[in-house]
Amino acid sequence: MRLFDHPESSNALKVRFLLHELNLEHTLVPMSLGGDSAPRGDHPSPFGLIPVLDDDGFVLTESNTILRYVADRERRDDLYPRDPRERARVDERMDALSFQVRGALWPAEVDARHGDVSPAHLADLERALDGFEMLIADNGTCTGTFSIADCAAAGRLCHLGELPLDLGRWPKITRLLTELTTRPAFVRALGGALPPGA
Ligand SMILES: N[C@@H](CCC(=O)N[C@@H](CS)C(=O)NCC(=O)O)C(=O)O
Structure with a gap:
């Protein structure tokens, strides 16, 4: 897994917290912050935002969606219940x-x-x-x-x-x-x- 990240991003921190909670191996890809957030061809997010998760080619934006996906992927119903x-x-x-x-x-x-x-x-x-x-x-x-x-x-x-x-x-x-x-x-x-x- 790769996480497009910045140390000062609160939204990326949410995802890093879960990855560490689950002891999931991941590589951080450092990105810059404070740009114009316009869509750019070289940015993994169509909105020019981080975090972005790349799970073996499955590229996902939106920190809350990433949290839900990772908990489901790991079948951690305690962290994201089925009920x-x-x-x-x-x-x-x-x-x-x-x-x-x-x-x-x-x-x-x-x-x-x-x-x-x-x-x-x-x-x-x-x-x-x-x-x-x-x-x-x-x-x-x-x-x-x-x-x-x-x-x-x-x-x-x-x-x-x-x-x-x-x-x-x-x-x-x-x-x-x-x-x-x-x-x-x-x-x-x-x-x-x-x-x-x-
Ligand atoms: N709804 C998005 C918001 C993402 C967002 O606002 N990310 C900020 C950092 S926390 C960002 O990338 N800003 C662009 C910039 O500052 O260049 C999410 O939850 O992932």
Whole structure:
């Protein structure tokens, strides 16, 4: 397996976490970030985005799709259940991270890189985190047992501690982050170092 990757990509980190969790041998193909994301003939993604997985010629984009594919390929029903309701709960958390949390997180992260997070962006993010807090389990996982939703959550949220937020407002999210970012596979996916503030 080859993973087109960048060390700072949260979406690639989600996939690296799962590959390490499953001890799946893989080669990382370093890509650049910060391009124009326009489709390019020499890029494995039609959108010019990473991650992209190449599994013996089967080329797959979209980090959440890759997580689902890899768990299914390895027949890890514990990580991505077959039961329709249990599977829907995993999908629900992954979709909430992508469609409710990421949209609010990204502007705040961009602000933080420029040194000042706008109050409006912070308020949007706080609202999104309030919702995610209500959705998840209270035992340090998204659904009650470790699943691919947790790989998605770790990649998406591991830099939350770097933002000017009082994480005490979200005890379930705080526990989730503590459990996930200290998991050996996640530490390996990061290359051995925890991100600052994780
Ligand atoms: N929905 C896609 C989003 C992928 C995405 O936004 N990737 C970012 C890095 S996390 C990227 O490749 N950006 C292009 C660039 O910065 O050049 C997924 O989940 O895989």
